[in-house]
Every structure is written in C-alpha cells, then in structure tokens.
Amino acid sequence: MSVQGKLTLLCDAKTDGSFLVHHFLSFYLKANCKVCLVALIQSFSHYNIVGQKLGVSLTAARERGQLVVLEGLKSGVDVFFRPREEPHPLQFLREANAGDLQPLYAFVRDALQPVDSGEAAWRCPVLLVDDLSVLLSLGVGPVAVLDFVHYCRATVCQEWKGNVVCLVHDSGDTEDEESDVLLNGLSHQSHLILRAEGLATGFCKDVHGQLRILWRRPLQPTTHRDRSLTYQYKIQDKSVSFFAKGMSPAVL
C-alpha cells in the first residue's frame, strides 16, 4: 500500500457520493487493513448488502475483528437510556449545547489502536466516516467537527500511518455558512479530494455524474495542471465505470 498517512476527502454536490464510501470500505477490507467505520447515515445491513456486491462480507470482517462499526442510527438511541456517567461516542446528542467530539475521537482511537499482540495482524488502520455533514445537522459546530478530524488525522494518519476517508456534502448554492466552513476547512486539511458532481445539464441515464480528483499537499510544490483530473462515471450494479469527459459509450 503506497498511500499511507493520508486524509482523503469525499465530497458530493447535487448527487449522491456514497458509492465512493462503499468503494473505499470494500477496498480497504480487501487490502487487509483494520477498518473503523463511523456509520451515521445508514444501518450496518445496508453497508453489508452493498459490500457483498463488491465482494466483501462485513459481518465476517466484524467477527474476525478486522472491522469496527459505530452504527449511529442504533446507538444514538442508547445515549438516552444509559446512565449519564458512562461515556458514549455520541455523547453530544445529550448535551444542551453540543460541545466537542472528544468521546467520538476516543472511540475511534480505542478501535484502531495498534495492538501489540505479537502476530502481524492487519495492515495500516483506516477510519471511514459516513458522513460528517450530518453532525452539523445534529447540532455540532463546524469547528468542533474540524477539530475531530484534526485529531483523527494527528493520530490515525500521522502517528499510526493509517488513512482517513470522510464524506461531506457540498450544500451548493444554498447559503449554508456552517457547511461551507466545514467543507473548506476539510479541503485544506486533506491530501486528496474526490468530488462527485451531478452534471450541470441535469440527470442523465447513462452518465451519472462527474468525478473531480484534486491532489493537495503534494510533497513537492508542483504546477496546478498536474494536480487535478476529471472523469465522468456511471454507477452499475457491481461496479462503477469511469471514462473521460464526453467519451461515454452511450454518447458516442
């Protein structure tokens, strides 16, 4: 695995970028990495079903300890039925004014902490968050979310040479200041930005969208031209096909 210690930002605008999350989840599981999935949007079975189409079994991965999942939809309710003293990763749901995400960071840290068990268990640790924008909807401030990602980056990327992949939504032309601050702040922290955009002309059956790839923080300052690429894509049942702009087989 040549890419280590990197923060990859997945961003979608006017389209659904969750296919990228499923891709990275199956990619890292197949690459034998220890994965922590903070799943705030969908249930575990959803990821499992899609994972099976992509060739990985999440239940098996969870059983053998390769995958740790925080199911936000399920455990969010637990917060209210547990004694207050016990820390919970989604503690902020209970607070009157949502403070910081330190408990969530603590959960991630404990889940991915390299264990000195003697045997070479897994390759680098990976954190996947789906997604960060929902935290804003739950009352967390953008700076608190940025701090959470900062700490994940410092621990998972810098210290343990692992990778972090986060999905965030671009609110587009709706003037959502907090979302913009979060997206821009994350963009500055990221090494790689994958931006899935709907086509400007609207919905198309054969071309589902456009993917822009932007490399940031290169080791050497290089010219801008070398640092970004654009592809168009079509999502199929078990894969995604990419092609250069305007080169979809359906269009030619």
Added chain:
Amino acid sequence: RHLSPRLRPSEGLARPPPPPTDNCPNGPFRPGHGKSVERDVVPTCVYQHSGGAIPHSVEWEGRSLLKALVKKSALRGEQVHVLGCEVSEEEFREGFDSNINSRLVYHDLFRDPLSWSKPGKALPGGPLEALRALDKRTVSGPATIALDSLSWLLHHLPCPTLCQTLHALSRQDSCPGDTPPGEQVRVLGLLHEELHGPGPLGALSSLAQTEVTLSGMMGQASAQILCRRPRQRPTHQTQWFSILPDFSLELQAEPPLESQPRSDPHTPSVDPTTHLTFNLHLSKKEREAKDSLTLPFQFSSEKQQALLRPGLGQATSHIFYEPDAYDDLDQEDPDDDLDV
C-alpha cells in the same frame, strides 16, 4: 441554535448558477517589516461553471509560500519560530535542508492542541499561552515568527484576544526608536480566507502591514501584494512567482504568455471513432465514388445541355404491366365526368 434541515435528496435537475458574489475583502500585505498575513487565494468573484467550485483557495495553497519565506529568513541567519497548528512538525520540515531546519523551532500545536490525549502531549496552557510564549522566546537577534495557521487560531480563540496578542507580538515595530532595526521581529501568518467572515478578516488585515493574496492562472501562481506604510498611501502590486521543489522563491517578471490550448503530452489523445458499432471511415474507392457523384439538383453544364436537347439519346420510360385475374381493366377514363 435551532437545527436546520441539512439533508436534502440529491437533486438531479440543474439550477442556474448564482450570480458571482462580490465579497472580496482586500487586505494589504507587506513583505518585510512587521506583520504580514498571507491569504490563500483570490476573493470569490470568479465562479467556476462546472456545477460547483472547489474554492480557489484550496487549489492555490499558501503553505508553500510560507515555507519559502521561512527559508529566506533562515538563510539570512534569523531564527524562525513556527507555531504549527495544521500540519505535523515532520510535514512542515519536509523539503528543508538541515541548515534551515537547525534554525527552525517548531512549536507543536498539531499533535494535541486541545488536551484530548490521555498522557497529555499538549503544550501547557493551550493555544493562547503557546502564542504568548512566542513573544518571550525571541531573545536576541532578528527573528521571524510564522503562524500556521491564523485560521486555526481564529477558530479557537476569540478574535479580540487573538488580535491583541498578535499586536503585542509585533509591537516592537510600532516603536522603532526603542529597538534597533536588527532586533525586529517579523510575524508571518497564513490565513485561509474563505473560512472566515468579513469581521475577523477585516480585523486581521487592519493589523497587517502587508497582505499577500494568492491566486493563479494556467498553472502559474500569482500574488496580489498590498503594502500599507504609515503615513503613506497603500501600494498595490501583482507578482507572478513559482516555488521550486526546495522551497526557493522564484519571481517572474511577466505573466505567463497566452498559450494555445495544447494537448497534454502525458495523456494520449483518444480517438472517439475506435469503439463504435457502425463504421465512420471511408475506403479509397468509396471516397472516389462519393466525390464523383453528381447531386440531383446540382445544375451542371451537362444537365443544361440535356435539358436543351430533349429526346436526343434519351429513351422515354415504359411501364410493363401484367394484369392478374382479379384486375378490372376499365378502358374508360375515370376522370371523364369531371367538368374541368
């Protein structure tokens, strides 16, 4: 704060792009004495019509320039203190040779700025104390303080506190009589413009003597430099530059020439006619046949001659008809009863 619905179904229909907004805070940057603030990128007056813009600031990042300026200071023999909030020490020192790294003191606010780690790795007192401590560290000789980044500090400290502390850091400049010129402290700050509102941006730019806003065109970076000297008019200047891999700053005199859009030599040009189910090519014979074809309504001289001499060499057409059993051949003209 009330929760606003942020989850929206992904909309397939495109909406017309909003008109470009004119929120261009213009801050002055001055290289040289006193405090200079670098801002990532151009004000958001340019709207990219690709259905969503990666803000320019993300593409034209300012850390390379900050590192280039840090390198320049170090090569002049100054001590450089870096308050690092956004990147690790390892990453910041990358690209510098040992000569520069030995003059660089990195105050690490990256690893544990908010004291979340159990065995605390944080700098005591948190970000504010770390910032204030920089003042005391610059003991003797000229020094440069680099803040990476001001945006992080602005997010975690109240704006007035930050401004007061920054002012105190560079206060030696306000009283040039007290300190000899060699003892002056230069403060450089990196700011990500699009993360803040106009209020904090305005406050910071009023503190800065120089403001450098980065942008670029066609792969070439440029800096808008605004200098504010006391009792003088602000001067504005555009400087094209590039930063070499070893973080040396190379200034260019002219903007890049308008180059023809040429295909990138690295990406092979794709022939769109290769994988089609129908044939778009013409063979030589087909091409000749196509070229020699006269179009039906094309009035050439041959056609003109043929019309002027009717019947010559032109046989009238015959219709051969074999009636079958069911045909009723009536010799009468069906239009006979028409009174035309």
